[in-house]
Amino acid sequence: MKNSKKYFLRFIAVIFFLGVFLFFSACGLYLFERAEQSKMIESIPDAFVYVFLTMFTVGYSDVSSISIGGKYLSMIVAIIGHLIGLACMIGIILSTFRLGKVLRRIKAKTNI
């Protein structure tokens, strides 16, 4: 398998995981908020927006009445978002820029 293709697939895999995680968190949040009869999150698409804004640490305060379960879920989403969303995506993209330089440095060292 070609390397470039491999990295593309890897990127897709991370986005895929994020997507699935987003979906399940949104469903969970909807469940918590529905139990609380909240007016802020009335459907799963609303919950999607909330979870997305949390995961990418935007955090507009337009949705703020969150149940206790919802709060704990948002904490988890925030931390996972930091780790998978930012770290893995940045790691995969960053490696593309740094690869050539690092390789050249290693080769220069081993040749001498």
Add this chain to the structure above:
Amino acid sequence: MLNDVNDEYTGLRKKLYEIIEGPVVSGIIQLLILASAVAFVLETEFTEYKESIFDPIDWTFLAIFTVEYLLRIYTAPDRKAFIFSFFGIVDLLAILPALVLIPGFQILRVLRFLRIFRIFKATRFVLAVDRMIEALAEVKRELLALVILCSLFVYLAACGIYVFEKDVQPDKFGSIPDAMWWAIVSLTTIGYGDVYPMTPGGKIFTALVALVGVGLIAIPSGLLASVLTEARVEEKLQDEENGEEDEK
């Protein structure tokens, strides 16, 4: 000798097995799972169409997935192994809540979408991801240490802000778990703005905690990013040693 086990396993069953596990049927099933996820989400938005549109759609998906599950059991080379395998159990979980018809458990339909992970059975995905997972497993210990450090910091920040704010805002900083909500929201730089300090002491404390904490919480992300870069360099070096010329 090997043939002894499989000797009944010929003809129709084998053909069906190859069709079901083949790329065409797998692709269609993946699309159906996605479609059912979209329908599930939209149902909560357009509640007025629930009975006229979404319920029939849901029953159709359920019927398709049930038939598919039964076919998979029927055609599997080793039935017991399939039923108790990871994907076998996920497939069963996907149809079970709807089949037993417990109304309160309708939301468990969400389990159906676990089946989307079947996509990772494709070998090219496995090849692409396994080095990445290996690299992540390498830093397990460092990651654990950092997580403990971060939790400790969150805990200390929550205790600190509780001391400053509990008298002025007893509804928002009334307990340390409440204060922890503030700590996580601030330190991950989300900042919903539903809870914020009001006393001068609390404000100064927040500024200090944010200065130190935001960097601290970002360290695990940096670690993961660097480890993925390292993994890629190693892979590239290995490929060059093997004399493979790709990616120009």
